Amino acid sequence: MKRNVKCICLCAVIALFAGWAGHWSGSRCRSIVRVPETVIYHDTIHSAVPEPKVVVREVPADVDTAAILADYFLEKQYLDTIIERPYLRVELTDVIARNTLLDRTVVVDYNQPVVYDNALSLGSFVGLHNCVLLAGYRRKSWEFKAGYDLYNKSVVVGLSKDLWRW
Incomplete structure (x- = not known):
C-alpha cells in the first residue's frame, strides 16, 4: 500500500x-496552437504597353479646340483593384496621356501563412x-x-x- x-x-x-x-517552454517560443505567422511577398510587375487599336471617326463641325487640347495633354491615372482575397491583393494602375497608354503597373501583395x-x-x-x-x-x-x-x-x-x- x-x-x-x-x-x-x-x-x-x-x-x-x-x-x-511545457508551459514555461511554450511561453518562450512558438507553439502550433497560436495564430500562424505569415510571410509577406510584395512584388511590382511592369509589363510592356500593348499597341492600341485605332478607330477613326468623323470630326463634328463645331469643335472646342482648347478643350480638346487640354484633354489631350491631361494625364489620367486609373487605379483598379482586380483581386482582393484574405491572403492575396492585386492592383492594376494605368497612366493615359496624349491618347496613349503610357504606363501599366501591377502590384501583387501575397501573405503566405507559415505552417x-x-x-x-x-x-x-x-x-x-x-x-x-x-x-x-x-x-x-x-x-x-x-x-x-x-x-x-x-x-x-x-x-x-x-x-x-x-
Whole structure:
C-alpha cells in the first residue's frame, strides 16, 4: 500500500513538473496552437504597353479646340483593384496621356501563412493502475509516442492522428 502511494505521489510530481516545463517552454517560443505567422511577398510587375487599336471617326463641325487640347495633354491615372482575397491583393494602375497608354503597373501583395509540420511533445498519463511518462514526435496530423509506465514497469508506445482541427 505504501508503495502505491509513493508511486502515485511520484507520478503526480512528475506530471506537475512536465506541465510546468511545457508551459514555461511554450511561453518562450512558438507553439502550433497560436495564430500562424505569415510571410509577406510584395512584388511590382511592369509589363510592356500593348499597341492600341485605332478607330477613326468623323470630326463634328463645331469643335472646342482648347478643350480638346487640354484633354489631350491631361494625364489620367486609373487605379483598379482586380483581386482582393484574405491572403492575396492585386492592383492594376494605368497612366493615359496624349491618347496613349503610357504606363501599366501591377502590384501583387501575397501573405503566405507559415505552417509548421513538425513538433516534439512531452506528457504523462496518471491513472489508478498506471503512471506513464511519454515523449512524442508530431509530423503533420500524425503523432508518434513512446514512454515508460512507472507503475507497471513497462514500455508503452502510441500513435495518434488529428481527426478535427479548429
